[in-house]
Amino acid sequence: MATEYKKIYQRPYAIMPVMSGYCPGCLHSLATKIIAEAVEELGQQENAMHVLPVGCAALGLLYWRGDMVGAAHGRAPAVATGIKRCCPDRLVFAYQGDGDLAAIGLAEIISAANRGEKFTVIFANNSTYGMTGGQMAPTTLIGQKSTTSVYGRSVDEAGYPIKMAEIIAQLEAPAYVARFALNTPKGVNEARKGIKKAFRMQLEGKGFTFIELLTNCPTNWGMSPLKSLQYMTENTMKYFVPGVYKDVEVEA
């Protein structure tokens, strides 16, 4: 008797059947996948509108199946504003890295959040500038080494790592602000649910939604993928504490 196979898992529709160009062990691939799953679970494959940033996060261009716009460095929330205002029914989301969002694009992210633009920003925080070669990011941890902080980030010169979820949660307008860490299956599952919730709230017109995903960069951190996940638990997550920072559905 022939064995019957049941399909229990497949590549989400929004991910192209091509090899990922991300480095081995990089959590950008995982982040892209769970975003695609959230889109699919909500039946939004045709309706999704993906705004890509500059940096590693822009590599989504090669793997994402769906309408996409490439934005200038840091400007994704402004581009998304133009899109969402003109086409309010589309599921619009920007995917941004930490240099893009927390340095050059600070004005754009804070202002879009403060206006309560009805789209979602997913922020991949891996404490480094990946694509340009591992320079210090606004999110680089205190003492963490990078190619522009070879002795480790010093508070004296570079201040403290910037906590974007906490900052955005202070604003009145945002509807949902949460941070998840992608270094454990539990964290991944929570993140997927959080992204799905943010998308649903966007579609319901509830306001600006913001998801910070803690990710890694084995290449620039100079660690094996497994070691990088451990580093996240021991360091990143102690400073950038995962959790829901704002949820108007709970407050109501």
Place this chain on the structure above:
Amino acid sequence: MAKILMKGCEAVAEAAVRGGCRFFAGYPITPQNEIPEYLSRRLPEVGGHFVQGESEVASVNMVYGASTMGIRAMTSSSGPGISLKAEGISYLASCKLPALIVNVSRGGPGLGSIQPAQSYYLQATKALGHGGFRVMVFAPYSLQEAVDLTYEAFEYAERDRNPVFLLMDGCLGAIMELVELPEMKEPTDENTKKWNLSKKEGEKRPPRALTPIYPEVILEMENKLRGELYKKWEKEDVKVEEFMTEDAEYIVVAYGIAARVAKEAVLTLREQGCKIGMIRPITLYPFPKQSFHKLDYDKVKAIIDIELTIPAQMRDDIALEVMNRAPIFEYGRSGGNLLDDDGVYDAIMKVIKEVG
């Protein structure tokens, strides 16, 4: 339709709406504030969208976003703000997105002065952003011309999939004159539907991407096409007024408000029997090269470049076409001082005496 007395900035804003503009994002800066102010109340009336951006940088990127959806979108600013928009304008060109950018110019460089000036010719025609792209630069000299050019601007922008730049100085932004407004065009994405990312309800089509980054082979191909487009503009899209140039011994070259004052001087001098004419570029890019090659250099004794800026910025473009066949003089005012009829007349007379 009857002519009505309108302020420059408002006339341009209304013409844009009538030309199908349904999205505006901008940031306050003198002397163009009446454009966003007008559109903030006008766009909602026609189902359009107005956003006051957090900066010029953000505003031009909002326009970029709106344009990807096939919406006719514009932004406006003045010099310092246009410099901030430079990044976004380059991305618009790279991503091949139509848009209208209006620059109501003031004195520069730096914060310069808020008074009218024509100090952005070089920026507008040579490098509005990084990467060696060009845009069509319209330079109206009356409100009627500003209205007509604005009304047509989106057609050019969509035809070429490239931003269009309207360069007018603070005088034209602030002046009130009689204008006849064109009919309201219904917005349509007819010209952009092959590539824009909008979807009608229930519409299914293969995914589309609009990005400002290209694989090497494609980038070279795209840049070749850009080069061809710019050459085509020179052949087909030059707008210029050649005023009394046929028998002219003296040729004034001026655009925008400077051309208004210069034309008055030309008329006065003609009455006095002086053989003088004027070349007035209406498109600063593509520059009206042929107008200079048509001149009879056996007759032309001098070319006088008159601009509301110091030093003259159009002079290099003029010199490239005149090719040393006549001497070029320049006259201008700067620092918030305006050109005036007598000053321009005297400046021309000085040249005539010197060359004459």
Place this chain on the structure above:
Amino acid sequence: MKQSILISGSGGQGVISAGILIAQSAADSGKYASFLPEYGPEQRGGSAKATVLTSDTEIISPLPKKCMYWLCMNEQSFKKFGSQLKEGGVLVYNSNRVVSPITRTDITAIPVPSDQLADQIGNPKAANIILIGALLAARKAIIDPEHFLHSLEEKFMSKSEEIREMNAKAFKIGAEIGSKYDE
């Protein structure tokens, strides 16, 4: 016939609105008109200047060096723009504010205590209309005073009748003074 009117004062004195009223009235009567304000960075209190041109033919340059007529509302601008009135021109000035002696002999100077008169009719804001009344009555070729009154009425159509009457009154008070200088 091309007419040029310079209007000057300080921000808030109604320089701009006076210019627009004259330009609009000229346009209503079928003439070409242009109005060009020149501005400083201040919202209030800085010096304000505007030029109005009216003509039966299209206006080419809106930037004359000198104007034929001048409505001057304060001392500061009187000192600043004195050379911009043509020979043989007409100066209508707010004599409550312009205190320097009028030394030019090649012009017609019409003093109008417009602040005082405006206060008397209970509308300090109408001082600019009083000055316009004086100018148009002295030089009817610019715009027929009757026509201007009609434009004034139209412009303030949405305002109360009291305001419209007050404006008309201000214009007539000025016109009474100006008519003594009618050529």
